[in-house]
Amino acid sequence: MTDARESAGLNGGGPARHAPGTPCWVSLMVHGLAVTEEFYGALFGWEFRPGAQQLGPSVRALLDGQEVAGIGQLPPGRHLPIGWTPYFASEDADLTAESVRGCGGTIGVGPLDAADAGRLAIGSDPSGAVFGIWQSAAHLRTAVSDAAGTPAWNELLTYESASVAKFYRTVFGHEEEPVVSADLDYVTLRLDGRPVAGIHGLGGCLPRDRGAHWVTYFLVSDLGDALDHLTHLGGQVLRPAHDSAHGRVATVTDPEGAQFALVERAR
Structure with a gap:
């Protein structure tokens, strides 16, 4: 267990006080x-x-x-x-x-x-x-954010979004903004109109050996260089670089298999 501390403001919004549910x-x-x-x-x-x-x-x-x-x-x-x-x-x-x-x-x-x-x-x-x-235990404070090496986004990969989004809405007060699409099951969780996390329903594509899980996105300044560095250090690329709503993204693991994402924001 690691103790939690007030961390960076997420989603490119700059340092922010962390309201409940953030x-x-x-x-x-x-x-x-x-x-x-x-x-x-x-x-x-x-x-x-x-x-x-x-x-x-x-x-x-x-x-x-x-x-x-x-x-x-x-x-x-x-x-x-x-x-x-x-x-x-x-x-x-x-x-x-x-x-x-x-x-x-x-x-x-x-x-x-x-x-x-x-x-x-x-x-x-x-x-x-x-x-x-x-x-x-202390007053909420600001910290480094929107810089390479900081968390930028958290996304839940699950079977379907509706029921689990209701859970987070009830527990943390999140507002739901579903994507209206026949082929994409995605809900953005918001607080006071600000996006704070996402829920992606994968249906039968959800890995059975992993089940539902959260993925943290970390900012990098150059995704190509970061992927080269990651593989040299013993990490693996699960999904190569591709464009997304958050920028250029790749899904990777560290040497022990912990999955996370690297994101290079569009300039």
């Missing part, structure tokens, strides 16, 4: 902490410092001295799926956790205190996708 942090649990630090440090220019240790070794990734993500080490023998987890801001993690349970989700960890930084919980929505809840 994605505010991402974390990753891995088997090899040192090797993972080396990979992401080389790929994104991250530096690291120790994080909360009450649930095992962890570090916080920093860019230009600002925290952008957390990485923790799984206990030996725990063969859990490796993946990036987005955290949604909450004014009361305990109440939000109760809402998750009441809406058909589950809470697997917490709510619990993360040292003096705040309070967190980790759960899953009715489709099985894992996400976090983060209640900051």
Whole structure:
């Protein structure tokens, strides 16, 4: 477990205070902490410092001295799926956790205190996708954003969007903006009119060995160079570079198999 901190403003909107329901942090649990630090440090220019240790070794990734993500080490023998987890801001993690349970989700960890930084919980929505809840102990603050190496977007890949979008609307107060298309099942989640996350229904194309899951997009300045660097560092390209609503995007994995996306915004 890594403790959550106030992270970059998402979606190119610049630094922002994180209203309840806003994605505010991402974390990753891995088997090899040192090797993972080396990979992401080389790929994104991250530096690291120790994080909360009450649930095992962890570090916080920093860019230009600002925290952008957390990485923790799984206990030996725990063969859990490796993946990036987005955290949604909450004014009361305990109440939000109760809402998750009441809406058909589950809470697997917490709510619990993360040292003096705040309070967190980790759960899953009715489709099985894992996400976090983060209640900051301090006043919300700004941090580095819209720069290469920072989270830019979080997108849920699931079987269908309607029922799970209702879950996030009820728990976090998200507004839904569905794409009207016969061949695309996509809903943008908004807060106060601002896009904060997406839900993509894949139907039968959802990988059975993975199930529903969140994918975090990280900004890069040059996607081609980033992909070359990633493969040289031991990562893999799952879906080559292609144009999207967010810019030029590729889906990749790190050496342990954690899936994420790289995005180069249109200039």
